[in-house]
Structure formats: C-alpha cells, structure tokens
Amino acid sequence: MIKKLSDRYEQLFEEIKEIEATHGKQNSQLFGTIDVLDNDKALTWKVKSKNLLVATCGLESQHYQEFVKAEKVNGYQTQWDSFKRMKSVFIAAMDDYKNGYLTSIKNLIQADVFDSELEQAQELLSSGYKPAAAVIAGVVLETALRDLCNQNSLPTGKLDKMNSDLAKAGIYNKLQQKRITALADIRNSAAHGKPEEFSDNDVTMMIRDTEQFLITHLS
Template sequence: MATNIDRIKSDLDRLVALGSLLDLSMVRSVVSEEEFEKLMNGVVPKDKLKAFIKKLPKFNASYEAWYSEALVLIKQVLPDRVANFVSLYEKPRGRKEVEYGNYVIQDYLQGLVVTQYGKTKVETSAAVPQFRQQLAILKAAEARFASSLFEIKQLVQADVFDRELGSARELLKNKFVRAAGAIAGVVLEKHLRQVCEDHGVKIAKKNAGISDLNELLKAGSIIEIPQWRHISMLGDIRNLCVHNKGSEPTSEQVKDLLDGTDKILKAVS
C-alpha cells in the first residue's frame, strides 16, 4: 500500500509540474513573442527566455499523454470531477456551433478557428482557460490526495493507540500495574508529539517527554489550562509507574491514567 501511495503522489507531482509547462507552451502558441516576453517578465530572466521557450514541451505532442495519465489519477483520487475534466477536452455532443464558451482542447489540437462574415469569432486562445481548468482540477486532486493521506495516517494511528490501550487494560486486569501504566504513558507521549507536529510546534528538546510536550502545547494555545493540568496529572502517574521504584502505583491511579489518556486522544488533536 505504501508503495502505491508513494507512486501516486510522485505521479501527481510530476503531472502538475508538466501541466504548468504545458500551460506556458499553449500560451506561447496563441500570443505574440512580445506579449509572451511581457508575461514572463520577472519569471525568467530576459537573456534566458529564448532558451527557456526552446525547452518548453510542445503542447500538441505532449498533451494527449498528459491527459491520459491525469485522467487515470483523477478517477482514483477525485472521481466526482472526472466528467468535468473530460468535458474540457472532448467536443460536446450535439454542439451546433462553436463559440468561446464551448471551445474545447480537441478544437485547439486541430487548430480550429471560427470566422463569421470575414472576422474571427473564436480562435485557439479560447482553449487556454479550458486547459487551466483541467490543471486546476489536477491540483485539487493533488490537494485531496494529501488530505486523504493525513486522514489515513490519523485513522491508522488511532487504531494503533486503541489497541495499545486495550493491551494496557488487559495488563491492568491481570495485576501488571506498572506495565499497564508504562504502555499508557507511551501512547500519551506519542499522541502529544503528533499533535505538536500537526500544529507545526517545534520540539527543540531531543528526548521530549510528556511534561515538555504538554508545556509546548500550552504555550502554543493548542490546549487550555484545564487540559494542561489534566495531562500534568497523567504525566505524574506515568512517571510513578516508570521511574519511582520506591512507591508502587495503585490500580486506581493507573486506571485514571488509562481513562485520561483515552480522553486526551479524543479531545486534543
């Protein structure tokens, strides 16, 4: 599964990058050299513009392959946008006349220009917004994929934590009090670390523990004072289970740690 996810992400990144170059290639084909230079002003140094243009992919030669690959990925990641993506490429059935609004990329590829009474009614530049809309859909698929990965990661992690807490409860039931508390403490620490990462909180300390992570979350206004106090109390019980060999934690204390950790997993994200 991880291999497929990496491949899809790599393909999306590559297609979005190629699509951006195809957009420039299409624009270059429908505007004058002078207009294109103005558009690229500040983007590419003037003395390198000709070399840049020369390296641009030829739209007509590269688009079909790009479209086919992009369509497959959109079907996988954003299936509700497939019809829209296709409609920007294919000539609409029953189209009686070509207008600016229904000019599609197939028309551009065939070099279709519509004239009326000796004047140009629709020209190939009408395909530019159509392709840009396709590229926008692909970028939306990229964003959706990133969001899906986050959701998958959260679901998998939640399942792992639930199973670990379940194991801790079983240990507590069988009177392995310290072991149950140690496992619960690990789950709590992992969760707090993940919350810090999700919120972009920098963890400077190399081996930050529950107390350190709790302080960071409070300083970042990610948790409120009552939650901070609750986590501090849970951290104290965890330390009692792991470090304090002179005093035995009670079953009631470890049960509080297990229940409290379960509550924090659901309330702090």
C-alpha cells in the first residue's frame, strides 16, 4: 500500500508536467495578456491530488489546508497562478511523504503487513480458495477497525460494535458503516463454512473495498 501511494504521487507529479505543457498566453480585453492552461486537465489533477492528500495527510493536515487555500483564485489572479501554488503544496507533501514525515513507523509497518495479507487473499482467491481469501480479508478489516478505534480513543471489541462506534464518532459515515457490515457478513459466512452464501466476485470486491478503506482511513 505504501508503494501504491508513493507511485500515485509519482503519477500525479508527471501529470503536472503535462499540464504545464498546455500553458500559454492569451489576450484579454479587460486584463491584456494573461496566462492560460488546459482548465479541464488542471481540474482533474486537482481532484485526484486532493484525494491523495486526504489519504496520506488527512483533512486537518497543514498540507491539505494549504492546498485548499492555493486552489482559490483571487482578484486579478488566473487559474495558472492557482495551479502554481497547488503544485508547490503538492511537491511539499510528496517530499514529506516519501521521507516518512507524514506517517509513524508503526503505521508504515502495519500498512506493509496489510498489503501483504491482502495480496495473499487475492492469490488464494485466484487459486480457488474462496473461503480462505474471505477470512484473511476479514481479519485485515477487523484489525484495521481496531487500530482506528485505538487512534481515536474508542473501546475495542467485536467488529460490529467497533464499526458502530466509529460511525457514531464521525470517523466515517453511515454508508461506510453499512459497507463494512456487508463485508463482515461475507467473512462470517466463510468462517462458518457457508461458501454458497457468497461468490468469487463478492470476495474480489471485499478485498478491493478493504484496501480502499485502509488507504482512506489508516494511511
């Protein structure tokens, strides 16, 4: 997972160069010559970058807050001015992330363990071991919920209780709570020897959704 997020930073950094290549000058009756760029490309990059900053830095981080400030166009400024500011914040976040300043050593180790276990679950599923894959993915999910409870000073216990407490605390919304409940049902069916109650596709989505949950809430 750490590598995937690092790779994502690299991908979006490369997109910066593509957007900069669209930079040009345009005459304006009101302001004379102004800087322009491909606004659609810039908007797409901005949305993807904000999502990555939330995943790696958090909504309350200085990096994310500065990025939000940078995206605003004030007065006589142009989208190009805004893009240059967002680029600077993005590069700062990428540098801090790659050098380990955004995540604790414990979280880094845990993320690597989770990533390895989800890959194992995917391999088991590919080899026809559907129940085992679901059980492993379920263990990763439950461990992630326990870690999230610890981070937010909430009591740990059974998966359903932790899921409910985290939603009540506003750590994630009701929709995410329902999705986790559905994933837990798949895990429970697998653990109780009822493979007929879920499909290979259910387990594929379980692994995918668990990975996305980890990226969003524990990175």
